[in-house]
Amino acid sequence: MDALDRFYSVIPAGGIGSRLWPLSRADAPKFLHDLTGSGTTLLRATWDRLLPMCGPDRIMVVTGRAHRAAVEDQLPALEDLNVVLESEPKDSSAAIGLAAAILHHRDPDVIIGSFAADHVINDVRSFHRAVGEAVAAAEAGYIATIGITPTEPAIGFGYIRSGAELKIDGAPSALGVQSFVEKPKLAVAKKYLADGHYLWNAGMFISRADLLLKQLGESEPELLEGLLELAAAWDTSHRGSTVDRIWPRLKKIAIDYTVAEPAGKAGLMAVIPGDFDWSDVGDFAAIGKLHANGRKSDLTILGENARVLSDASSGVVVSQSGRLISLIGVKDIVVVDTPDALLVTTSANAQRVKSVVDAIKLSGQSDVL
Amino acid sequence: MDALDRFYSVIPAGGIGSRLWPLSRADAPKFLHDLTGSGTTLLRATWDRLLPMCGPDRIMVVTGRAHRAAVEDQLPALEDLNVVLESEPKDSSAAIGLAAAILHHRDPDVIIGSFAADHVINDVRSFHRAVGEAVAAAEAGYIATIGITPTEPAIGFGYIRSGAELKIDGAPSALGVQSFVEKPKLAVAKKYLADGHYLWNAGMFISRADLLLKQLGESEPELLEGLLELAAAWDTSHRGSTVDRIWPRLKKIAIDYTVAEPAGKAGLMAVIPGDFDWSDVGDFAAIGKLHANGRKSDLTILGENARVLSDASSGVVVSQSGRLISLIGVKDIVVVDTPDALLVTTSANAQRVKSVVDAIKLSGQSDVL
Numbered sequence: 001m002d003a004l005d006r007f008y009s010v011i012p013a014g015g016i017g018s019r020l021w022p023l024s025r026a027d028a029p030k031f032l033h034d035l036t037g038s039g040t041t042l043l044r045a046t047w048d049r050l051l052p053m054c055g056p057d058r059i060m061v062v063t064g065r066a067h068r069a070a071v072e073d074q075l076p077a078l079e080d081l082n083v084v085l086e087s088e089p090k091d092s093s094a095a096i097g098l099a100a101a102i103l104h105h106r107d108p109d110v111i112i113g114s115f116a117a118d119h120v121i122n123d124v125r126s127f128h129r130a131v132g133e134a135v136a137a138a139e140a141g142y143i144a145t146i147g148i149t150p151t152e153p154a155i156g157f158g159y160i161r162s163g164a165e166l167k168i169d170g171a172p173s174a175l176g177v178q179s180f181v182e183k184p185k186l187a188v189a190k191k192y193l194a195d196g197h198y199l200w201n202a203g204m205f206i207s208r209a210d211l212l213l214k215q216l217g218e219s220e221p222e223l224l225e226g227l228l229e230l231a232a233a234w235d236t237s238h239r240g241s242t243v244d245r246i247w248p249r250l251k252k253i254a255i256d257y258t259v260a261e262p263a264g265k266a267g268l269m270a271v272i273p274g275d276f277d278w279s280d281v282g283d284f285a286a287i288g289k290l291h292a293n294g295r296k297s298d299l300t301i302l303g304e305n306a307r308v309l310s311d312a313s314s315g316v317v318v319s320q321s322g323r324l325i326s327l328i329g330v331k332d333i334v335v336v337d338t339p340d341a342l343l344v345t346t347s348a349n350a351q352r353v354k355s356v357v358d359a360i361k362l363s364g365q366s367d368v369l
Numbered sequence: 370m371d372a373l374d375r376f377y378s379v380i381p382a383g384g385i386g387s388r389l390w391p392l393s394r395a396d397a398p399k400f401l402h403d404l405t406g407s408g409t410t411l412l413r414a415t416w417d418r419l420l421p422m423c424g425p426d427r428i429m430v431v432t433g434r435a436h437r438a439a440v441e442d443q444l445p446a447l448e449d450l451n452v453v454l455e456s457e458p459k460d461s462s463a464a465i466g467l468a469a470a471i472l473h474h475r476d477p478d479v480i481i482g483s484f485a486a487d488h489v490i491n492d493v494r495s496f497h498r499a500v501g502e503a504v505a506a507a508e509a510g511y512i513a514t515i516g517i518t519p520t521e522p523a524i525g526f527g528y529i530r531s532g533a534e535l536k537i538d539g540a541p542s543a544l545g546v547q548s549f550v551e552k553p554k555l556a557v558a559k560k561y562l563a564d565g566h567y568l569w570n571a572g573m574f575i576s577r578a579d580l581l582l583k584q585l586g587e588s589e590p591e592l593l594e595g596l597l598e599l600a601a602a603w604d605t606s607h608r609g610s611t612v613d614r615i616w617p618r619l620k621k622i623a624i625d626y627t628v629a630e631p632a633g634k635a636g637l638m639a640v641i642p643g644d645f646d647w648s649d650v651g652d653f654a655a656i657g658k659l660h661a662n663g664r665k666s667d668l669t670i671l672g673e674n675a676r677v678l679s680d681a682s683s684g685v686v687v688s689q690s691g692r693l694i695s696l697i698g699v700k701d702i703v704v705v706d707t708p709d710a711l712l713v714t715t716s717a718n719a720q721r722v723k724s725v726v727d728a729i730k731l732s733g734q735s736d737v738l
Contacts, residue, residue, distance in 0.1 A: 022693075022695075307734070309725060309728060309729065309732070311721065311724070311725060311728075312718075321711075323707075323708070323709055323710055323711050324391075324709065324710040324711070324729070324734060324737045325710075325711045325713070326391075326710065326711065326712045326713070326714075326725050326729075327713050327714065328712070328713075328714035328715075328718045328721050328722065328725055329714055329715055329717065329718035329721065330702075330713055330714060330715060330718075333699075333713060335711075335713050337711055338692075339692070340692050340693065341692055341693040341694075341695065342690075342692050342693070342694045342695065342704075342706055342711070343695045343696075343697070344694070344695070344696050344697075344699055344702060344704050344713055345695075345696065345697035345698055345699060346697075346698055346699060348698065349681075349697045349698035349699075352680065352697050352698065353697065355680070356678060356680060356695050356697055359678060359680070360678065360693070360695075363678070365676070365693060368693045
């Protein structure tokens, strides 16, 4: 059986996207928004991108109970069997690990790939080619990732230092992983860009489920034990009680720490360089960049029925309130207009939005979060 | 009878204040707002400032029919006899001229002073002293104005070039008026400031009503004829029909052109230098200045129940919608948040707000004006 026929996509649809507040918030997380002006949500675009590789019956979505209806509304072809609901967020090791454990319990030979629900990729053909190589690398016994070839010295992403060619059948561009490095300072990011061996860590992991679980168990044996118990009960009448008993106790930890980094050190990681466009749409400046294609003078407007009058202004306007928005002489501005909260900042300050969300929490005005 | 006992104040309460859109608008003009954070509207503050000089029975308000209820609500002591309603706006010659004609018809010896409903003066003692001198100059046969001693090279006001001392009893600081000059360019404004003979034209005119009407008649005989006919019918049962017949036909023209400038040329004007603080609160930058007292780092917040979170931001926020407003890293910003319209600009662009109002008119979205 061809490796691709055993390949499942897992879409963890969890993060709120605090840097996109007040657009993204607890009851309207980032993945449920159309941030590209394409007319589809990021989640739906992710589904559409994976569909040609997996078909509708081999895409699993892990999301919060509160988002079940919205997710199913966005993805009518998503099968009940492939909906995994979290009673509370437990970070990516638990989310992806549970999906891996369930799928492995159903079919021990399964290969899974996890792809964020809220990233943007337009060059689908190159994406499929990279995923195809990653699946081949997974079949060959690696935990594969796709590292994006950087186009600028970004400081908002982690980087992957690639190593020697791995010469894997079906994965001609696969390289070893020397190390994962955290979000760098600008000067360091510039060195990475010039060096040529560094790739952006886009958080895509493709692996045999059994290998991923084994690696997870070596890092966090208790977490693995819980996930395996959940998986064993998942397709039985004990699912509910098992979830209630086990899920709240699971450790919250990112899969980068439990799987990717230790596997990298063990020489088990492969990276496929991805030469396609990619954005994690991490803040409002990224939204502007996605739309403006580098033209600094542009004003990006998001929102149905947006009524915006702009005079000598540029930046990003998100209109959700239906009000008339008038801008005069404001450059690189970010205006996010929602029915109960308004944000005014600049592209240069876009990363600081998260700290305001934290301040709002502290101020006891969480009704707008 | 002492001149001050024949002194009436007239408050033309007409202008919308387009540069303060979307706060000021047709159904909520500038004079009905509290722009100083004092807790009172500009109209009420004007009334309170004039009250010690005139008493409640000698203050007349000229306003639009649509604003009658709001004006009477603000000024419960305003007498019915002293409410003059315009069926449509006809500029200051008609508004002040009608008040002068009505008061002159009731008492031929009356002295009137006209004071805008939407200016700010805090030093009331100095204001009263200047008005007292202006009344003495009016009694001596001049049309008097109060010129504000400039504190900066403002380009938003017209200037008065003062002349020789007039040596009027009771008006020791009265000077002749050499000329009125239009709003200058910055370089010219700087020369005016350095010169020392130039004063800001604050649009205050104090004169015997008969002299003011005579001057108006020399400039615009048809306008005067209409006003006198209105005044004769005003306190009779024919008021309504006379207004309906005459008011719509009256010429729209500012009193500067019909009275002040020609009287200046004829040597009939006197100017009393006013050494008090004064602001016409002409735009949002002026609001910021009023509050910040020159401190550039300040954020001025106007609005009951305003919910504003500011991080490294300065400027002016007007909150009328009750929404949470969050500012991050925006300097000298102007954010005006109303239920149906939002304005984002900067202090430096504050004067351009009027052009946006014009653009909105053209775009057919006048519902927000």
